[in-house]
Amino acid sequence: MPDITEIVDSYIAAWNETDPQRRRTLVERTFSADASYLDPLMSGQGVEGIDAMIATAQQQFPGYPFSLAAGPDAHHDRVRFSWSLALDGGEPVARGLDFALIAEDGRLRAVTGFLEGQ
């Protein structure tokens, strides 16, 4: 079973991967089959829905990589971590905090995103 650091690394990698096949592999590695994602702007259901949502988001900020800014901080079946979206060495164009439930197999099953500075 992957630990939560591996899963969150895989989550960030999925948001950064624009090759459809490799992204889909990362999404499957990160999210349980019944996973959901919800933030103020986007939502996705299941592996297919979340993959499609990420593909759409990537078109809005092409070339801006996500990186982990803090965490993961996990207890029981809960985790939070912070991320930023910035060109290398530049000011972030977006920052956020994600909260998720961890499924029994270690993958994420319900993710809520919050945006900083909104």
Next chain:
Amino acid sequence: MPDITEIVDSYIAAWNETDPQRRRTLVERTFSADASYLDPLMSGQGVEGIDAMIATAQQQFPGYPFSLAAGPDAHHDRVRFSWSLALDGGEPVARGLDFALIAEDGRLRAVTGFLEGQ
């Protein structure tokens, strides 16, 4: 239906209220009947369980009031907010971030607490 700011104010007030009857009233106002609370150190189920958990916590830091440090930041049926535990004007002895689901009647139905600086 109370808005989320009222509910989070009521949540903070419940943690600060040591009179058993008044605390119970605040807990009922804040949490739905099927609510749960889980942080790294404590857990409580339902209004009665959460009330008992808060009573226990109050004995550990008697006289230290909770206050809202940031938020609430809500979207859809999700909310997050930060709190601190400090004597008036003093350095916080604890700080945390809470995440919750909001029930249809506006009360909190699932709360996850995270502690800062752990």
